[in-house]
Structures are given as C-alpha cells and as structure tokens.
Amino acid sequence: xxNYTMEGRTYRYYGQDAPLYPFGYGLSYTTFQYRDLVLNxxxxxxxxxxxxxxxxxxxxxxxxxxxxxxYLRWEQSSVPVPRWQLVAxxxxxxxxxxxxxxxxxxxxxxxxxxxxxxRLEPGTFTLFAGGQQPGQQRRAPSEVLSARFTVTGAARxxxxx
Numbered sequence: 001x002x003n004y005t006m007e008g009r010t011y012r013y014y015g016q017d018a019p020l021y022p023f024g025y026g027l028s029y030t031t032f033q034y035r036d037l038v039l040n041x042x043x044x045x046x047x048x049x050x051x052x053x054x055x056x057x058x059x060x061x062x063x064x065x066x067x068x069x070x071y072l073r074w075e076q077s078s079v080p081v082p083r084w085q086l087v088a089x090x091x092x093x094x095x096x097x098x099x100x101x102x103x104x105x106x107x108x109x110x111x112x113x114x115x116x117x118x119r120l121e122p123g124t125f126t127l128f129a130g131g132q133q134p135g136q137q138r139r140a141p142s143e144v145l146s147a148r149f150t151v152t153g154a155a156r157x158x159x160x161x
Contacts, residue, residue, distance in 0.1 A: 028064055029064060030060030030062045032094070033057045033143070034055070034056055034068075034129060034131075036054060037129050038053045039127060043149065044149065046153035046156060047108050048108060049105060049106065050106040051105060052103070052129065053101060055101050056094060057098070058094040058096055058098055063094070065093045067089055068089060068129065070086070070087050070127060070129050071128040072085050072106070072126070072128075074123065075124040075125060078113070079113050084134055087127075088104045090102060106127070108120055117159075118159070119155055119156065119158060122153050127147055127149065129144065129145050134146070
C-alpha cells in the first residue's frame, strides 16, 4: 500500500455525505440544552492551550446522562484534515431540571496536523460543543453550539512548543 491518505476511506474524510450512524448517535429519555459556550482566550499563540466552558441543562422530566463532545474544525490547513475531529468529551449526569457548567482543556497538540511531522499552524478554527457531531440529525433534539478562535504566529513543529 503506497497511498496512506484517509480520504474516502473513513467518514471523517468523506465529502458532504453524513454517515448513517455517526459517533455519538443514540436517543435519551430526557432532553438537554446547551448554552454559554466560552473559549478562553479567543486569540491565542500557536503553542498555547485553549480553555472551554459550556453550560448543560437537563430540560426534561427525568434524570439523565449526556456525553458532551467537543469537535474541532480547521478552516484552512496546508494538508488534508478531517471535516471535524473529536478533541474532548465528558459523560455527565444531570438531574431533571438542573444545570451544570463543564470545563474542558484543549491542548495545542489537538490542533496539530501531519505534514511529514506533527506541526501546529496558525489560522481560524471552529470549536463545536454538544451531545452529537456537528450537522447530525436524530430524533431527540440536541443542538450543537459553535464558536471560532484564532491562532496567531508562525507554523512550527509540535515538538518545538
């Protein structure tokens, strides 16, 4: 095998066609609502880490668990990258009618791309937070929030950070 690209071989690299059963697919006995997605800092140096917080509310009448998922999308990259990539997740139990604020740490290495070596590149990124992949359709409503952040500086090898 000489072609090691993943393009066309896994749903992460397919065009606009969504997979039949994407990661995180499923139903719940309750409903959840996401709000107040905060990225800190919104502009960061190429080697810096990102802090993320989001509020999750159980709007249903039953206690429930939700797997909160964070996905990253590169707006421009020098090499082929997935449409979005899972960078963090956390299972959390939320009683009916209650809410909780979740915090995540997204390390710089989660933004690295493979270009003969792992490297970090500047640019604009979109971070998605929700109970499913961005754009996923399912019966139980679970919106996905998004926010953009910018990475500044020159591209550099990951090991140089």
